[in-house]
Amino acid sequence: PFLPGGHGRGDAGLRALCEAAAGCRGCPLHREATQTVFGSGDADARVFLVGEQPGDQEDRRGEPFVGPAGRTLDRALGEAGIDPAQTYVTNAVKHFKWAHEEGRGKRRIHKPPTLREMTACGPWLAAELALTRPEVLVVLGATAGKALFGSSFRVTKERGTCTERDVHGRTERVVPTIHPSAVLRAGDERSRDEAYAGLVADLRVAARMLD
Ligand code: URA
Numbered sequence: 001p002f003l004p005g006g007h008g009r010g011d012a013g014l015r016a017l018c019e020a021a022a023g024c025r026g027c028p029l030h031r032e033a034t035q036t037v038f039g040s041g042d043a044d045a046r047v048f049l050v051g052e053q054p055g056d057q058e059d060r061r062g063e064p065f066v067g068p069a070g071r072t073l074d075r076a077l078g079e080a081g082i083d084p085a086q087t088y089v090t091n092a093v094k095h096f097k098w099a100h101e102e103g104r105g106k107r108r109i110h111k112p113p114t115l116r117e118m119t120a121c122g123p124w125l126a127a128e129l130a131l132t133r134p135e136v137l138v139v140l141g142a143t144a145g146k147a148l149f150g151s152s153f154r155v156t157k158e159r160g161t162c163t164e165r166d167v168h169g170r171t172e173r174v175v176p177t178i179h180p181s182a183v184l185r186a187g188d189e190r191s192r193d194e195a196y197a198g199l200v201a202d203l204r205v206a207a208r209m210l211d
Contacts, residue, residue, distance in 0.1 A: 011043045013131045017124070021094060026120035029095035029113075032106070034059045039090025039128050046210055047087045048134035049073070050125065052143040052179060053117075056108045059096030064089050065180075072180040073140070076196065080203035082210075088132050092147035093121045110181075118147035126168035136162070136209045137172040141179025148174075160202040162209055173209055177202030 018038040024030060037054035040063055057067035065073055074084040093113040098106045113121075125148075129137070139145050145153035148167055158176045165174045183195040 014039075014043050014128070017127050017131070021124055024094070024121075024124070027095075027117045029093070029097055029117055032098045033095035035062045036094050037062055037064050037091065037096070038094060038124070039088055040064055041088035042086050043088070043132055045086055045088035045132055046135040047082055047138060047206060048129065048132055048136070049087055049089045049138045049140060050144045050148070051089070051091045051140045052147075053091050053093040053113050054096045055110070055181075056096070064091055068184055069180040072183050072196070072199075076180065076183075076199045076203055079200045081207045082203060088128070088134065090125065090128055092125060092144045093117050094124060095121075112143050113147075115151075118143075122147070122168065126170075129168060129170055129172070135173065136206045137167060137174050138203065138206050139174060139176040141177075141182065144179070145176055159198075160205050162205055175202065175206040175209070 021036045021038050024036055030036070033054075037058045051065060051069075054064060055067050055069065058064055064070070073089075077084045077087065097111055097113060097117070099109045099111040100106050139148060142153065142155040145155055145158065149165065155176055155178060159178060160175070162173055162175045164171050167174070178195065178199055180199060183192055183199055186192040186195040
């Protein structure tokens with residue numbers, strides 16, 4: 001598995017966690033996924049980002065946010081004044097999910113994780129937070145928000161705000177925003193530009209928390 005880089009205080013702990021997560025059997029997703037995609041990045045990161053679930057490229061490579069959504073995220077972070085190399089990035093669910101469709105077999109298309117999958121994976125996120133102790137937690141999209149705060153979470157309502165919230169027993173400063181995939185999915189160029197500008201604006205809220 002991919003081992004988090006850096007030499008931060010949590011590093012040995014993160015490495016051990018990552019190795020333990022490689023054998024996770026907490027929900028059925030491990031049966032079909034290529035590998036566990038654990039969090040990665042700076043163990044001393046001040047900014048901790050949580051996405052939904054590894055995508056196709058992440059499943060193959062074993063690292064979070066290394067596909068198109070990750071490139072959009074890195075660009076937006078940079079524009080917001082946050083160095084992507086100084087963040088820690090992970091997902092609410094750490095195994096890729098194959099979609100099974102009647103008559104079409106199993107396909108590599110996006111399907112959101114279930115409550116069972118999000119709940120089973122929660123302890124990994126709790127442990128990552130306890131080791132990295134970030135200053136700001138950026139929640140990327142509705143699914144990550146629901147995994148952390150329950151089904152009443154609404155990204156449209158909460159995005160761009162910074163509030164103190166309980167996350168797995170720790171009080172974190174939380175800034176929700178849209179998922180970078182939402183930028184890529186937006187219909188025409190103008191909608192994409194607007195969605196991207198919104199993502200950058202929300203990330204600037206997180207950046208200001210570091211001043
Ligand atoms: N989307 C996510 O939510 N996470 C990834 O790691 C990649 C795409």
